[in-house]
Amino acid sequence: MISEEVLVKSIKHSLGVLRSRIEILVPTALCQIAETVGHDARQMYASFLQTPQDDTLDLCILLRSAGKTYVVSGDLVRGGSGDVLSEMGPMTFSEQGEETEPFEQRICQYILEQEDTLVQELRAGTGTTT
Amino acid sequence: MAYYPGASPAKVVYRGGSRTPDNLTPRPGIDIQGLSTFETLEFAVQPGSKAQAIDVSRLPAPLVAVPDAPPPGHVSIRPGFELIPEVLQVTAEWAASRGTGVTHPYTGTYGGHYR
Numbered sequence: 001m002i003s004e005e006v007l008v009k010s011i012k013h014s015l016g017v018l019r020s021r022i023e024i025l026v027p028t029a030l031c032q033i034a035e036t037v038g039h040d041a042r043q044m045y046a047s048f049l050q051t052p053q054d055d056t057l058d059l060c061i062l063l064r065s066a067g068k069t070y071v072v073s074g075d076l077v078r079g080g081s082g083d084v085l086s087e088m089g090p091m092t093f094s095e096q097g098e099e100t101e102p103f104e105q106r107i108c109q110y111i112l113e114q115e116d117t118l119v120q121e122l123r124a125g126t127g128t129t130t
Numbered sequence: 131m132a133y134y135p136g137a138s139p140a141k142v143v144y145r146g147g148s149r150t151p152d153n154l155t156p157r158p159g160i161d162i163q164g165l166s167t168f169e170t171l172e173f174a175v176q177p178g179s180k181a182q183a184i185d186v187s188r189l190p191a192p193l194v195a196v197p198d199a200p201p202p203g204h205v206s207i208r209p210g211f212e213l214i215p216e217v218l219q220v221t222a223e224w225a226a227s228r229g230t231g232v233t234h235p236y237t238g239t240y241g242g243h244y245r
Contacts, residue, residue, distance in 0.1 A: 030229040032150075032151070032152065032229075032231045034150075034151070036149065043149065045148065045150050047148075047150040047151070047152050047153070049152060049228070049229045051229070052157065052158050052225075052226075052228040052229040053157050053158060053159060053160055054157075055147070055153075055157075056147060056148075056150060056152045056153045058147060058148035058150045058152075058153060060148045060149075060150070075148070075180065077147055077148045077179075077180045078147065079146065079147035079148065079150075079152070079153035080146050080147055080153070080166070081146050081147070081175065081176070081179065082146030082147050082174070082175035082176070082179035082180045082181050083146075083176075083179055084178065084179060084180055
């Protein structure tokens with residue numbers, strides 16, 4: 001059975017693991033992990049900067065709820081230009097009929113798979129847009 | 131022409147990227163005239179890219195959206211219409227919050243509720 005709280009905890013943990021890896025590989029990178037809460041959605045994200053002058057690299061996981069149904073999607077996007085470097089989902093699941101684990105695994109795998117792209121972009125410098 | 135808070139009709143500008151605090155904060159030393167946005171989605175991003183819509187009619191004072199092309203359709207969001215030293219200074223202070231992990235009040239006012 002799906003639990004939103006379990007899923008959120010798992011997503012935040014994976015974002016934290018990703019940040020730790022990036023901090024080792026690109027020690028100068030800046031990273032903030034936080035959450036935005038709306039009335040029917042919550043966005044968890046890790047926002048990376050090589051320097052404060054660079055455009056952001058934002059890995060966002062959006063969890064939208066409609067009753068007992070949830071839709072999860074994610075993306076890695078460069079700030080300023082809005083270039084989408086990767087996308088996940090959307091995936092829909094219900095609190096009543098599913099097991100949490102497969103969704104957790106897919107979402108967390110997506111998060112951790114962004115390591116190479118982030119390292120590459122951060123090392124290259126994200127550049128700046130208008 | 132400037133779009134002031136509470137202006138009617140509602141006016142939306144677009145900022146490429148995600149709705150995260152650092153992407154909705156000017157870059158220090160670069161965006162000295164304010165947060166860079168555009169009047170239309172087409173000006174802001176290429177097709178298939180991601181952008182955020184900001185309703186400038188809901189910007190709280192002293193933030194205003196000031197059209198300042200070029201580039202075409204460019205709009206700067208900053209705490210005052212005229213680029214007087216005080217406005218430039220406050221904009222620089224806003225930009226200095228980028229990458230610090232602290233959401234500046236100006237960012238928080240239209241960037242959603244962060245925790």
